[in-house]
Amino acid sequence: MSCCGRGLKICLVVACILLLVIAVALVVLFLVVLKPKEPKITTKSVTLDRIQSAILPRPFLNLTLGLVVEVKNPNYGSFRYDDSNAYLVYRGDLVGVSPIPAGYQKARSTQTIRTNITLMAGEFLKDFEFYGDLLKGVLNFTSTSSLHGKASIFKVLKTEVSSNCTCEISVHVDSQKTESSCKTVVRH
Numbered sequence: 452m453s454c455c456g457r458g459l460k461i462c463l464v465v466a467c468i469l470l471l472v473i474a475v476a477l478v479v480l481f482l483v484v485l486k487p488k489e490p491k492i493t494t495k496s497v498t499l500d501r502i503q504s505a506i507l508p509r510p511f512l513n514l515t516l517g518l519v520v521e522v523k524n525p526n527y528g529s530f531r532y533d534d535s536n537a538y539l540v541y542r543g544d545l546v547g548v549s550p551i552p553a554g555y556q557k558a559r560s561t562q563t564i565r566t567n568i569t570l571m572a573g574e575f576l577k578d579f580e581f582y583g584d585l586l587k588g589v590l591n592f593t594s595t596s597s598l599h600g601k602a603s604i605f606k607v608l609k610t611e612v613s614s615n616c617t618c619e620i621s622v623h624v625d626s627q628k629t630e631s632s633c634k635t636v637v638r639h
């Protein structure tokens with residue numbers, strides 16, 4: 452009886468250890484597979500929606516750029532982001548702001564957000580270099596769009612991320628065309 456009792460105890464201990472090892476392996480697998488990844492914001496296109504310009508009697512420019520921004524959530528959980536803005540900068544001065552409203556994005560999905568930025572006229576015309584650029588017919592802008600938010604999986608695994616996309620934009624005033632090159636930076 453005592454022999455079988457001991458055998459049973461050893462058996463139980465071995466079974467417990469095995470269960471523990473399996474449990475640890477499952478948790479590790481779970482964390483590796485479901486580990487939150489950074490949602491990513493990418494500017495897909497920059498278009499010139501509207502432009503009015505004049506050099507005389509005084510330099511004048513009124514333009515609206517349309518930005519199409521793609522937000523990609525690679526996670527097995529949702530991504531919730533705060534209110535943010537897209538900014539337009541000309542020769543170091545902020546010349547336009549456009550809101551990107553807070554939102555929510557489902558697991559493993561991609562959405563596109565459209566936003567228009569119109570120049571703040573007053574800011575722009577102070578710049579002397581603006582006159583020269585307008586004469587040459589090419590105006591260079593930088594746009595920055597950023598999202599900040601939380602990606603969560605089963606409300607347990609959470610990660611805070613911010614993703615920025617910066618574009619260098621050249622607007623050709625006469626042909627009314629734009630060229631742009633964009634890059635994305637992600638940070639935890």
Ligand SMILES: *[C@@H]1O[C@H](CO)[C@@H](O)[C@H](O)[C@H]1NC(C)=O
Nearest residue numbers: 501503512513514569572573
């Ligand atoms: C620029 O154009 C928009 C739309 O046509 C207009 O509402 C706005 O007043 C214009 N701005 C200037 C400074 O003319």
Ligand SMILES: *[C@@H]1O[C@H](CO)[C@@H](O)[C@H](O)[C@H]1NC(C)=O
Nearest residue numbers: 500501515516517565566567
């Ligand atoms: C941006 O401008 C385009 C064309 O002018 C218009 O169709 C669109 O509704 C605007 N989008 C937003 C978000 O204001």
Ligand SMILES: *[C@@H]1O[C@H](CO)[C@@H](O)[C@H](O)[C@H]1NC(C)=O
Nearest residue numbers: 584589590591592619620621
């Ligand atoms: C504007 O950008 C274009 C393309 O990046 C560049 O070739 C040009 O020199 C820039 N112009 C100015 C005035 O910075």
Ligand SMILES: *[C@@H]1O[C@H](CO)[C@@H](O)[C@H](O)[C@H]1NC(C)=O
Nearest residue numbers: 595597613614615636637638
């Ligand atoms: C994104 O841009 C904002 C404002 O321009 C800045 O505060 C933030 O550090 C940037 N984040 C990254 C990841 O570059």
